[in-house]
Amino acid sequence: MTIKLSVIGCGKIGTSIGLALKNHTQEIHRTCFDRIPANSKQAHDMQAFDQIALRVNECVENADVVILAIPVDELLITIDTISPYLKSGSILIDTSPIKISIKEYIEDKLPEDRYFLSIFPTINPAYIHEAENSPEFAHEDLFCNALIVLTGSERTSNEAFKLGTDLSKFFGAQVLFADPYEVDGLLAATETLPKLISAAYIHAVMDQPGWKEGRKLTNNPFNSLTQLITHLDEREDYGKSAELNRENTIRTIDNMIYSLKAIRDLLQEENSSEIQKWYQKSLDNHNKWSEERKLATWNKITGKEDIPSSADIFKNLLGFGKKRKDK
Numbered sequence: 507m508t509i510k511l512s513v514i515g516c517g518k519i520g521t522s523i524g525l526a527l528k529n530h531t532q533e534i535h536r537t538c539f540d541r542i543p544a545n546s547k548q549a550h551d552m553q554a555f556d557q558i559a560l561r562v563n564e565c566v567e568n569a570d571v572v573i574l575a576i577p578v579d580e581l582l583i584t585i586d587t588i589s590p591y592l593k594s595g596s597i598l599i600d601t602s603p604i605k606i607s608i609k610e611y612i613e614d615k616l617p618e619d620r621y622f623l624s625i626f627p628t629i630n631p632a633y634i635h636e637a638e639n640s641p642e643f644a645h646e647d648l649f650c651n652a653l654i655v656l657t658g659s660e661r662t663s664n665e666a667f668k669l670g671t672d673l674s675k676f677f678g679a680q681v682l683f684a685d686p687y688e689v690d691g692l693l694a695a696t697e698t699l700p701k702l703i704s705a706a707y708i709h710a711v712m713d714q715p716g717w718k719e720g721r722k723l724t725n726n727p728f729n730s731l732t733q734l735i736t737h738l739d740e741r742e743d744y745g746k747s748a749e750l751n752r753e754n755t756i757r758t759i760d761n762m763i764y765s766l767k768a769i770r771d772l773l774q775e776e777n778s779s780e781i782q783k784w785y786q787k788s789l790d791n792h793n794k795w796s797e798e799r800k801l802a803t804w805n806k807i808t809g810k811e812d813i814p815s816s817a818d819i820f821k822n823l824l825g826f827g828k829k830r831k832d833k
Contacts, residue, residue: 509534512569514562514584516540516549518636519601519627520575521644524554526677528646531556539565541580541741548641567591571669573599578750579743581608585615594619597666601625603697603739605686607750609659622661623670626689627679628652631800637737650678651802657686680804694754695761697739698747702755703762704734 511527513520516538524536538555539562540546546558559565566572566588576584581602592598598620600608605624612622630650636643654674656667667683674681711717711728739747748755772781798804 508532509571510537510569511535511571511573512537512539512559512565513555513573513575514539514565514588515575515577516542516545516554516641517575517639518641518643518648519639520573521549521552521554521641522646522648523573523575523677524549525552525644525646526649528553537565537569541576545641549644552641552644554641554644562587563591566596568593569596571597571599573601575601577739577741578602578604579740579746582611585612589615589617589620592617592620597621597623597669599623599625599670601627603693604747604750605657605690605693609657609686613659613661616661620661621663621666622659623666624657624659624686625670625674626655626657626693628654631802634799637733639737647678649674652679653682653802653804654679655682655684655689657684657689659686680802682804690751691754691757694751695758698751698755699758699762701734701738702748702759704732707731708735 511534513523513536517540520538520540524538527534527536535557536555537557537559538546538549539559540549546555549555550558562584569592572588572592574581574584581600581604585608588598598612598616600612600622602608602624603626605626609622609624616622627649629648630645630652632651633643633645633648654670654677656670656674658667671681711720714720738744769781769784772784
């Protein structure tokens with residue numbers, strides 16, 4: 507029996523998931539859908555998927571597993587649209603950087619006998635400098651030597667966690683089980699805040715009268731900091747990530763203000779020694795993180811004996827096509 511897996515969203519993450527499974531088309535049938543037809547076509551041409559669905563409901567109605575890899579501002583309306591079409595026993599997997607708000611929304615929308623799992627994939631350190639999200643930046647090994655975070659809800663069965671774990675290991679990633687509240691707090695700092703700071707910096711500089719001349723003096727530092735504004739988590743309704751994770755975003759903004767005030771005070775005091783230490787600490791911390799991220803040895807590396815075979819994964823997937831009996 508062939509497992510039917512559907513991916514909604516053919517950006518870098520969604521297309522990479524399809525590519526990671528391209529050598530198993532005998533066991534799994536991959537269907538994709540994207541609001542932008544050109545993205546679906548490109549992902550299909552890359553052999554990431556076997557079939558393109560023309561409508562989102564057609565993408566999910568017969569699927570055993572549905573993976574959402576879409577912009578944050580399209581999540582809620584997509585959940586509303588597809589929920590009635592999810593078949594009994596299927597599992598819905600969300601890959602967005604927002605956990606609690608999506609979890610709470612899905613718990614109210616998902617019909618009985620449908621299951622939910624939330625994951626957040628980090629990427630292979632070899633591709634850490636590729637910020638683009640279009641399908642041409644997808645890679646078959648995008649999740650290798652990386653970490654995939656798994657969180658759940660009351661609608662997450664043990665079987666769903668097992669499936670998420672097996673798929674993550676199959677992709678070559680380490681697995682981290684985490685509380686969704688904790689994940690929201692961390693992702694506000696590592697995903698939302700950098701893009702928010704990029705936007706704030708653009709306002710702080712370009713809204714000034716001197717920008718007409720200042721724009722002529724821009725080099726790599728300006729480009730490096732401002733380019734994140736072109737890689738937001740939303741397609742149209744910008745800022746939705748910050749809104750859906752409001753308290754954590756405000757907390758990280760406060761932390762940023764505190765840090766800026768600290769260096770401002772040191773400059774005001776003309777405290778050269780402490781200014782140097784402030785920069786040195788930042789440089790040391792960045793270098794330490796960069797080396798750790800490159801090595802990706804956060805946990806004990808999974809041995810080959812722990813990595814499930816494709817047969818094991820597809821056997822587990824089959825269980826979601828069967829309606830579970832009430833205990």
